[in-house]
Amino acid sequence: MRKIKIYDLKVAVFSTGNEIILPGEKLEHGKIFDVNGFAIVTSLRNLGFSAEFLGILKDDVEEMKKKLAEASKEYDVLITSGATSAGERDLLVEAVKDVGEIVFHGVRIKPGKPFLVAKISDSILFGLPGFPVSALTILHEFVKPVLLKSVKARVENQIVEGVVAKRIYSEGRRELLPVVVAGKRIFPLEKGSGAITSLTNASGYLEIAENEEVIERGEKRKVRIFSKTYDFVVAGVDLLKLLDLNSFYLTSDQKLAKVEFALGNVDAVVTLGEKYEVDVIFAGKDGKIGSVEGYELKSEIEFRDHFQMYHALRRGKIDGALFLKPFAEKLGVRGEKVSSVRLDVISRDKKLEEEILRLLSFQKD
Secondary structure, eight states, rough: OOOOOOOOOOOEEEEEEEEEETTTTTOOOEEEEEEEHHHHHHHHHHOOOOOEEEEESSOOOOHHHHHHHHHTOOOSSSEESSHHHHHHHHHHHHHHHHSSSSEEESSHHHHHHHHEEEEEEEEEEEESSSHHHHHHHHHIIHHHHHHHTTOOOOOEEEEEEEEEEOOOEESSSSSSEEEEETTTTEEEEOSSSTHHHHHHHHEEEEEEEEOEEEEOOOOEEEEEEESBBBBEEEEEGGGGGGGOOSSSOOOOOOHHHHHHTTTOOOSSSEEEEEEEEEEEEEOOOSEEEETTTSOOOOEEESSHHHHHHHHHHHSSSSEEEEHHHEEEEHHHHOOOOEEEEEEEEEESOHHHHHHHHHOOOOOOE
């Protein structure tokens, strides 16, 4: 009988900071929910590692020293996020110096400059930055390859080439910019290192070299892929989010959507117009009424999209809501027709246009 040797690493994950609380706890002024812990554990478990979230380290050197020393006795790898910058309340470096040995602190890259690597007993510690995009960038680019190589796993980098759809500005230092790749077009996601959505939507990274300050629209560049790429780009009203297609939703700004379509960056646009009629369903009761921005429906409060409005209605934040019929059917919302909106569809691809009309149940007059 053939024997197969299985390699594994036990990984302990901590978040840090007095301002961080766990999801589900009461959100008070000055507090923020932890994002990094769950994201890091999930990412590592998806690779097959035994990763466990051990909680939040408060801004207290003695607590950090105690918990890191304890974890180093049981886990092969320790990963923290936050408390690595040279700031008044970033105390991890001080704690690690007392219980271990710092290998290096700081990398010349954006985002993620204050990356820390250290040894505590027989364990290796990776200290990631606190901002979610910075933390996950360093995790993808530095930590994962090291962990995979340590268990003799094959590390494969998928590279695709595309055309930059929008001019990119940089600060002149090496940067790993999260981007979306859709139909061979590259879209930069510029939302700052604190915005988790810029990485969850990303296909991969475009590497910007040191002293490179501008990348012009139309330039061919290579992207390191770590997630999905898309076949189409769509923009306009949020009905497009219902598409069961491999499409990237670029913007809800209808004027901008038309501009991007004219530039060749978007494959299909849906805006307010005249050609197609869609029913509007009222659900709930009279009182504080919500609607979705972009449809010009009269209400007391506007939401970014139908999903946000639906959750507000369920939680009692609003009394009633105006849903477009396709969303009402998708979300299982019952109500009565109170009006309708008229929309126009423009598309470069006939099959894409047909799919939009079919999936969204548009009825042409």
